[in-house]
Amino acid sequence: MNQHSPLSDARPLLDVQGLSKHFPVPGGTPVRALDDISFSIGRGEVLGLVGESGSGKTTIGRSILRLIEPTAGRITFDGTDLMTLKGRAMRQERRRLQYIFQNPFSSLSPRMTVGQILTEGLDLQKIGTRAERLERARTALSQVELSPDTIDRYAHEFSGGQRQRIGIARALTMAPEFLVADEPVSALDVSVQAQIINLLRDLQLRLGLTMLFITHDLGVVEYICDRVIVLYLGRVMEIADSADLYAAPRHPYTRALLDSIPSADPGADRKRITLSGEIPSPMNPPSGCVFRTRCPHAEARCAQAAPPLEEVAPGHLRACWRPDVAGQPL
Amino acid sequence: MTDLNVETAIAPAPRRKVARRGPIVRALGRFGANRYAMTGLAVFGLTLAAVVLMPFVWKDPNGIDLLAINKPPGAGHPLGTDGIGRDVLARLLAGGRVSLLVAGVSTLLSTALGFFIGALAPFGGRFADAAIMRVVDLAMTLPPVILLLVLASITGPGIVPTIAVISLLSWPLLSRMVRSRLLELRERDFIIFARGAGAGPWHLVMRHGLPNTIDILVVYATLQVANAILLEAGLSFLGLGVPPPAASWGNMLNAARSTVVLQSYPWQWMFAGGAIVLTVVCINLIGDGLRDAFDPRADLE
Ligand SMILES: Nc1ncnc2c1ncn2[C@@H]1O[C@H](COP(=O)(O)OP(=O)(O)OP(=O)(O)O)[C@@H](O)[C@H]1O
Numbered sequence A: 001m002n003q004h005s006p007l008s009d010a011r012p013l014l015d016v017q018g019l020s021k022h023f024p025v026p027g028g029t030p031v032r033a034l035d036d037i038s039f040s041i042g043r044g045e046v047l048g049l050v051g052e053s054g055s056g057k058t059t060i061g062r063s064i065l066r067l068i069e070p071t072a073g074r075i076t077f078d079g080t081d082l083m084t085l086k087g088r089a090m091r092q093e094r095r096r097l098q099y100i101f102q103n104p105f106s107s108l109s110p111r112m113t114v115g116q117i118l119t120e121g122l123d124l125q126k127i128g129t130r131a132e133r134l135e136r137a138r139t140a141l142s143q144v145e146l147s148p149d150t151i152d153r154y155a156h157e158f159s160g161g162q163r164q165r166i167g168i169a170r171a172l173t174m175a176p177e178f179l180v181a182d183e184p185v186s187a188l189d190v191s192v193q194a195q196i197i198n199l200l201r202d203l204q205l206r207l208g209l210t211m212l213f214i215t216h217d218l219g220v221v222e223y224i225c226d227r228v229i230v231l232y233l234g235r236v237m238e239i240a241d242s243a244d245l246y247a248a249p250r251h252p253y254t255r256a257l258l259d260s261i262p263s264a265d266p267g268a269d270r271k272r273i274t275l276s277g278e279i280p281s282p283m284n285p286p287s288g289c290v291f292r293t294r295c296p297h298a299e300a301r302c303a304q305a306a307p308p309l310e311e312v313a314p315g316h317l318r319a320c321w322r323p324d325v326a327g328q329p330l
Numbered sequence B: 001m002t003d004l005n006v007e008t009a010i011a012p013a014p015r016r017k018v019a020r021r022g023p024i025v026r027a028l029g030r031f032g033a034n035r036y037a038m039t040g041l042a043v044f045g046l047t048l049a050a051v052v053l054m055p056f057v058w059k060d061p062n063g064i065d066l067l068a069i070n071k072p073p074g075a076g077h078p079l080g081t082d083g084i085g086r087d088v089l090a091r092l093l094a095g096g097r098v099s100l101l102v103a104g105v106s107t108l109l110s111t112a113l114g115f116f117i118g119a120l121a122p123f124g125g126r127f128a129d130a131a132i133m134r135v136v137d138l139a140m141t142l143p144p145v146i147l148l149l150v151l152a153s154i155t156g157p158g159i160v161p162t163i164a165v166i167s168l169l170s171w172p173l174l175s176r177m178v179r180s181r182l183l184e185l186r187e188r189d190f191i192i193f194a195r196g197a198g199a200g201p202w203h204l205v206m207r208h209g210l211p212n213t214i215d216i217l218v219v220y221a222t223l224q225v226a227n228a229i230l231l232e233a234g235l236s237f238l239g240l241g242v243p244p245p246a247a248s249w250g251n252m253l254n255a256a257r258s259t260v261v262l263q264s265y266p267w268q269w270m271f272a273g274g275a276i277v278l279t280v281v282c283i284n285l286i287g288d289g290l291r292d293a294f295d296p297r298a299d300l301e
């Protein structure tokens, strides 16, 4: 795979090859949530995963931790093939990979104190004595900048932003190396979103974490991510360094997403493409290029076969049949 | 957009004394503020105290006073005597003990049974769920009266068989309620986290299932006490519950099967009937109060 980020080692920490997930639908065609997804993340890197609602972002994040069982694919973490691990071994490995959930209301039990929430994972994994677990919980609370006496309170006493901090602290108690942050701020007030993003950024740098940062907001990506994957209907459209992606998107879909970010400069007279039409159903995706039903550049061959993901510049991959639209400002 | 360096504010939640209380304590606080529920609790508490303590100071419920047969309430026998000269008050108190014991124990049993079966279904895997729900469906479709009669005729009369029959008859309803609550809970992210960390069915049932169904259990248990009292009375009325000479509210009411007793000696059955009605009403008031108090929406204010 391509590792051009300055932060990545020679061997990626996480490598995903050919990941597919088809959710069976009783008495119907399966939902093809993911189709042949491949990417890798270097140690210490933050990889953004961008796409509209339903594009399969959560499915990728959960498949990596095997919270969802993928239909096909190989997931290698630090040299270990996670797909072959069973029961106990997988649970132990999973300490090193933690998940931050999108919805801070459904991610914390309403019937447990913060202390119980933070030590549950440690209890289950039988890590340390009771005192040590509580100590770890307090450390994690200070890492997310909550006061230690939070520990006796119930999650419902906190605001969304504070709850999300508790969710992050829960992940930190397990001393992970890799975090999946699944739209960690999309359920929060705009006023606290920046705080949580900054917190994650600080933690990532301070603890040397590797992170898969899921979002549907390209605006956030530029700030926190080294590289970005653009996902559409369970397929990868484009992978690039974030700076490259913003400066010179190579895929019509990425272009459309970037154009949909409200511009700070209302006078800018850029020719914008806007996404028209509905996202097709993942039960019945379009033939060939899945984006063709909404692509302004679609032509006959786009319907015939899916374009392969090809490197068009160093470290910059995209899946599109038309070289003539590549890289050009539209 | 690059300037996200807004000051990271540490916002400790405002310290309020109430904020320290857990969800169960808060629910009990709401219960305490409910006047009907508290009245029910007070009257039920008095009944319970009387039934438990009074037999020590009052007459022997099986003592026969041959000079006072079918005596109406009056001096010496405040609630009268029955057809063989036993004191009705003494029998009412002793019968209350039996009836409340049967109700209490069978409620504990059927609550435990109903909870574990209902909670294991969603957390024990797809096969366990399907198998358990078949059994529950079967148990619920059998007509209760027939089931009751069959079970009772197998076990015969007596306190222990009565408890067993009532317990076996009552759990499926609770299992259904617990299961449907936990099916919803199962999709929540905190359960997904726990599973990822290695939680097995036992952990999920005890650490997540139990605290999240406590409201259902409390309400079911109170209403089941009332239900069990009535079932015991019904069984005794059919001659299958607690057999004489031991007293129970049910078998005292049973005396009213005789038209003579029904018409001429109303004190022999009226007080037992009254005790049943009063207790059931009290328990229903308590149950309604608990249901309101544990309503999860009440926490949202
Ligand atoms: N358990 C499931 N059963 C059936 N279909 C599912 C299931 N989970 C997800 N899907 C489908 O898979 C597709 C991808 O879902 P996913 O949750 O991964 O999207 P997402 O990109 O995370 O969206 P969002 O931004 O809304 O969180 C969707 O079409 C969704 O309906």
Ligand code: SF4
Pocket: A252, A253, A289, A290, A291, A292, A293, A295, A296, A297, A298, A299, A302, A307, A319, A320, A321, A322, A325
């Ligand atoms: S392959 Fe065709 S339809 Fe797909 S993005 Fe390229 S031009 Fe558009």
Ligand SMILES: [Mg+2]
Pocket: A057, A058, A059, A102, A182, A183
């Ligand atoms: Mg999602």
